[in-house]
Amino acid sequence: MGLPITHHPSPITLVYIMNKNAKIYIAGHRGLVGSAILRLLIKRGYDNLVLRTHSELDLTNQSGVTEFFKQEGPEYIFLAAARVGGIHANSTYPADFIRSNLLVQTNVIDAAYRNNAKKFLFLGSSCIYPKFAPQPMKEECLLTGELEPTNEWYAIAKIAGIKMCQAYRRQYGFNAISLMPTNLYGPGDNFDLEDSHVLPALLRKFHEAKINARPEVVVWGTGAPRREFLYVDDLAEATLFLMENYNEEKIVNVGTGKDISIKELAELIKVITGYQGELIFDHSKPDGTPRKLLDISRIERLGWTSKTPLREGIESTYKWFLKNIQDIRR
Numbered sequence: 001m002g003l004p005i006t007h008h009p010s011p012i013t014l015v016y017i018m019n020k021n022a023k024i025y026i027a028g029h030r031g032l033v034g035s036a037i038l039r040l041l042i043k044r045g046y047d048n049l050v051l052r053t054h055s056e057l058d059l060t061n062q063s064g065v066t067e068f069f070k071q072e073g074p075e076y077i078f079l080a081a082a083r084v085g086g087i088h089a090n091s092t093y094p095a096d097f098i099r100s101n102l103l104v105q106t107n108v109i110d111a112a113y114r115n116n117a118k119k120f121l122f123l124g125s126s127c128i129y130p131k132f133a134p135q136p137m138k139e140e141c142l143l144t145g146e147l148e149p150t151n152e153w154y155a156i157a158k159i160a161g162i163k164m165c166q167a168y169r170r171q172y173g174f175n176a177i178s179l180m181p182t183n184l185y186g187p188g189d190n191f192d193l194e195d196s197h198v199l200p201a202l203l204r205k206f207h208e209a210k211i212n213a214r215p216e217v218v219v220w221g222t223g224a225p226r227r228e229f230l231y232v233d234d235l236a237e238a239t240l241f242l243m244e245n246y247n248e249e250k251i252v253n254v255g256t257g258k259d260i261s262i263k264e265l266a267e268l269i270k271v272i273t274g275y276q277g278e279l280i281f282d283h284s285k286p287d288g289t290p291r292k293l294l295d296i297s298r299i300e301r302l303g304w305t306s307k308t309p310l311r312e313g314i315e316s317t318y319k320w321f322l323k324n325i326q327d328i329r330r
């Protein structure tokens with residue numbers, strides 16, 4: 001049994017331990033984040049997990065979601081199901097991105113509240129912050145400036161999800177919390193060359209160049225932009241930590257607090273994959289935002305920090321990639 005819901009508890013003193021047999025629903029358990037949360041909960045001995053694949057339960061379908069919550073009545077919900085993708089996917093399918101994400105989160109948050117769930121965890125993303133937010137980005141910079149236009153459809157949906165969690169907490173006392181992870185990577189990542197994020201795309205590019213003995217790998221831009229990357233198993237630890245230790249409406253950034261230039265990242269991946277050819281930067285291609293780094297002081301004050309060094313995380317991601325290469329999407 002968790003503690004009763006209160007509106008403004010102290011985040012430090014209130015600990016909200018989930019029983020090992022509490023009924024926990026991980027929405028999106030086959031995705032990058034959901035599968036990491038699943039691995040962690042199993043490892044920690046949680047044995048009453050409720051899981052549905054996308055084809056078993058389409059979360060954009062309100063009546064399906066309502067029925068599922070009535071039947072299963074999960075007590076704790078990790079919402080890791082979303083329509084996710086890189087710049088290309090966002091700008092090609094803006095309607096899908098805004099529609100799916102709004103529907104999924106609205107259906108699940110509302111059904112969780114109506115079925116008296118004890119606690120709900122929503123995953124946002126660092127792209128909710130303004131394009132020109134001061135770096136590192138604090139939680140307070142939400143809604144203080146214009147969004148990056150290429151993924152504003154996704155970002156607007158995520159902002160609506162945060163606001164919905166806050167509104168349900170204020171009006172109904174529903175214990176919904178939101179966290180904002182930085183760029184994630186790890187086992188189960190999307191390695192699609194067109195649709196993926198920079199780190200898995202580079203891993204695959206260097207791997208294929210090695211296998212095909214290509215003389216060079218060309219990376220878009222100057223390599224100067226700096227980005228932050230968090231190993232997905234560390235994020236899973238943060239979700240469990242916040243599920244147990246945080247009960248406030250304020251959003252919480254989750255990152256490493258360290259950034260790396262794309263050039264340094266490409267050089268590191270070149271070494272990890274064992275590629276011997278040349279690394280070339282195509283300066284004629286756009287660079288994007290010069291720096292994107294989260295301010296992680298709030299989660300650090302709560303008592304959590306990431307633990308996997310970037311090199312170690314990329315090495316285990318590459319091992320996973322090599323093991324699963326046959327099944328990897330496209």
Ligand SMILES: NC(=O)c1ccc[n+]([C@@H]2O[C@H](COP(=O)([O-])OP(=O)(O)OC[C@H]3O[C@@H](n4cnc5c(N)ncnc54)[C@H](OP(=O)(O)O)[C@@H]3O)[C@@H](O)[C@H]2O)c1
Binds near residue numbers: 055057123124
């Ligand atoms: N990846 C990152 O770098 C990153 C960074 C910050 C925040 N996040 C957040 O973390 C969350 C999870 O992202 P992820 O990277 O794990 O994405 P992912 O690997 O694409 O996984 C998303 C999962 O959601 C499922 N899903 C999508 N639409 C659904 C629907 N209508 N009904 C049921 N299931 C559905 C997908 O199933 P199918 O594949 O079968 O469609 C998939 O299993 C998202 O909220 C995202 O914003 C991710």
